[in-house]
Amino acid sequence: MRPAGHGPRGKQSPHRQDDRHLQGYRQGHQKIGDRGNRTVLETRRSADIATGICLAVLGITCVWASTGIDQGAGGQLLPRTFPMLIGGLLIIGGAALALQALRSKHGGDKVIAWPDRNGWKLLFVAMAGLVLYVATTQFLGFIISSLVFVPWFIRYYGGYSHTVAWSCAVGIAAFIYFVFIQLLQLTLPIGPLASFLG
Template sequence: MRVNDLVMGVVMALIGAITVWGSRNFPAMPRQEFGAGTFPTLIGGLLMLLGVLLALRAWKRGDLGFSWQGEFAASRVFLCIAAVILAVVGYLLLAPLLGFPVVAWLMTTLMIGWLSSGRWGLSVLVGGVATLLIWLAFVELLRVPLPLGVLERVVY
């Protein structure tokens, strides 16, 4: 069964509102322009905005019901869950050695390529762009150090 965009948009907007509400009293950090609640508030605000846009688009199209998209194998669901767990464990083990950029790009590329039934060109591109954006957000914007691993000799 596929849940329509109206329901998913409303759910995402509610999750965003709960996130913004929950992070409103996070303490300020000493000598920092941004407090601990900045990032959750930003993510919650984007969830609310995009959830409302998704719901409005579905409402405008008149897509208000549920539709069956066919059966799915339970083994495929468990395989996907196992792949995500394996990717997290692999990241924890490999990131200190190989570095965030290498491991994140590799894992993202492999997961997208596998889940998109072999669209490897797209997965290489999306993996690279996603890794770059995450790197810029955490290292440059939020000043959170991510391990460079083997790239440390290249960068420094």
């Protein structure tokens, strides 16, 4: 008896050959489609390089913006010292991250699982809240802004109790006030509380 699907002398049936050609074409087409859907930042190395460059650019922007801050009336440190320090750290950290990713031989082919729609929503809310926090410190002061933003952030993302959220907010505001204003004598916006805190 001849095997099923074979014609005379054991040759494969033309229909079976056509099916295999069609299956191979579909697989090849699917691979091409998968390549076309890949993003530039799909590997850990490419993502680290992009992140490092963005951090360095952010640091350069921070340093450049801090040069326009008034020097004030003296004190141990100038008001522009702290933002310049932060900008310098961002530049160094971003450059180090990008260079390390370029030199590293590991993780270049490791695919990154990017956030889904809900993850991007949480990221957008966090960034928008941070921008709003920085903007409100100009007229409300960092103490009031911290007492509003920090509890909301901790409750929204951490789900902690009101006691924990408000304790963290008071601790952060007190730390900034005593360390940066009293100890380092930096000029930070206090807002309506300026008359009470001197």
